[in-house]
Amino acid sequence: ALLAVAMLLGCNQQDGQQAGKAQAEIKPIEWKLATSWPKNFPGLGMAPERFATMVEEMSAGRLKIKVYGAGELMPAFEVFDAVSQGTVQMGHSAAYYWKGKAPAAQFFTSIPFGLNAQEMNGWFTYGGGQQLWEEVYAPFGILPLPGGNTGVQMGGWFNREINSMEDLKGLKMRLPGLGGEVLKRVGGVPVTLPGRELYTALQTGAIDATEWVGPFNDLAFGLHKAARYYYYPGWHEPGSSLEFLINQQAFAALPNDLQAIVKGAAKAINQDMLDEYTVRHVAALDSLINEHGVQLRQFPEDVMAQLRKVSAEVIAEQSAQDPMMEKVYKAYKEYEQGVRRYHAISEDAYTRLRQ
Numbered sequence: 001a002l003l004a005v006a007m008l009l010g011c012n013q014q015d016g017q018q019a020g021k022a023q024a025e026i027k028p029i030e031w032k033l034a035t036s037w038p039k040n041f042p043g044l045g046m047a048p049e050r051f052a053t054m055v056e057e058m059s060a061g062r063l064k065i066k067v068y069g070a071g072e073l074m075p076a077f078e079v080f081d082a083v084s085q086g087t088v089q090m091g092h093s094a095a096y097y098w099k100g101k102a103p104a105a106q107f108f109t110s111i112p113f114g115l116n117a118q119e120m121n122g123w124f125t126y127g128g129g130q131q132l133w134e135e136v137y138a139p140f141g142i143l144p145l146p147g148g149n150t151g152v153q154m155g156g157w158f159n160r161e162i163n164s165m166e167d168l169k170g171l172k173m174r175l176p177g178l179g180g181e182v183l184k185r186v187g188g189v190p191v192t193l194p195g196r197e198l199y200t201a202l203q204t205g206a207i208d209a210t211e212w213v214g215p216f217n218d219l220a221f222g223l224h225k226a227a228r229y230y231y232y233p234g235w236h237e238p239g240s241s242l243e244f245l246i247n248q249q250a251f252a253a254l255p256n257d258l259q260a261i262v263k264g265a266a267k268a269i270n271q272d273m274l275d276e277y278t279v280r281h282v283a284a285l286d287s288l289i290n291e292h293g294v295q296l297r298q299f300p301e302d303v304m305a306q307l308r309k310v311s312a313e314v315i316a317e318q319s320a321q322d323p324m325m326e327k328v329y330k331a332y333k334e335y336e337q338g339v340r341r342y343h344a345i346s347e348d349a350y351t352r353l354r355q
């Protein structure tokens with residue numbers, strides 16, 4: 001019996017060594033991931049970094065993803081094309097930046113007076129949103145996955161107070177997505193700029209106002225040094241979802257377990273970003289107000305009421321011009337009506353109660 005045990009042990013040792021050798025011989029798959037954010041930017045930029053680390057650990061080094069900041073391989077707004085063409089296998093960005101290529105994409109980041117973060121995540125996972133998003137990106141050879149959420153954003157940085165709709169007339173403001181279309185409709189001038197250009201544009205007067213994300217990210221860019229008033233709430237982006245973009249061919253070439261790891265890590269990071277913002281916005285807002293003298297302002301209720309009305313019109317009109325956008329709009333609206341009905345007596349009722 002002793003001999004048998006020794007043989008078994010010997011055998012196992014040999015097997016182990018062979019497995020170890022085989023493992024070392026497997027050449028890791030190496031991917032590039034380009035982002036629309038400065039390298040290691042708090043929140044937005046850390047999500048792809050953490051994703052890459054997680055994938056490498058979960059795959060025991062079989063899939064290595066190198067993350068590039070905006071401008072390292074390509075400008076911020078060329079990430080979509082680069083993933084589509086396979087120049088890079090992945091991207092991390094925001095779907096509404098691609099409204100010129102696919103107007104329906106805007107629904108997958110955030111739309112004015114639309115879903116909040118919790119509702120967006122529900123839509124993606126169990127409400128049919130993911131399938132629609134895949135349909136919108138399929139012609140580009142891209143598989144999208146939710147890649148974090150900022151929660152309700154801030155209304156933005158202004159150098160003049162917003163007391164009425166008149167104050168929005170002629171206002172040159174950086175405002176992406178459908179929020180920008182709404183601003184245009186009420187007489188403003190929307191501008192689309194990548195994040196890293198906002199401070200200089202505001203400081204030099206190239207734009208009059210800007211929104212970015214919220215205290216944690218706005219403080220990091222120093223936007224308070226270029227504007228006096230910090231407005232809330234971010235009516236234009238009430239639950240902005242970020243995105244992982246994956247080249248479909250590169251994804252299809254992965255073995256099943258690595259595909260599952262990529263999807264699983266993306267899902268974990270999607271939640272992780274919201275968790276981090278929930279904590280870090282608090283101290284950042286305190287710092288902006290108490291250490292940097294920022295003046296916090298709430299948009300007047302009647303301005304919000306009018307923007308809400310115009311938003312509904314603009315979203316319906318734009319959707320009517322593009323069949324895919326119309327399809328997503330219809331599905332989004334149906335889901336939204338249901339979730340709002342329930343949230344009126346749950347989440348929203350509780351929020352009112354504790355105020």
Ligand code: PYR
Binds near residue numbers: 094176195240
């Ligand atoms: C923005 O570009 O405004 C984002 O919130 C990502």
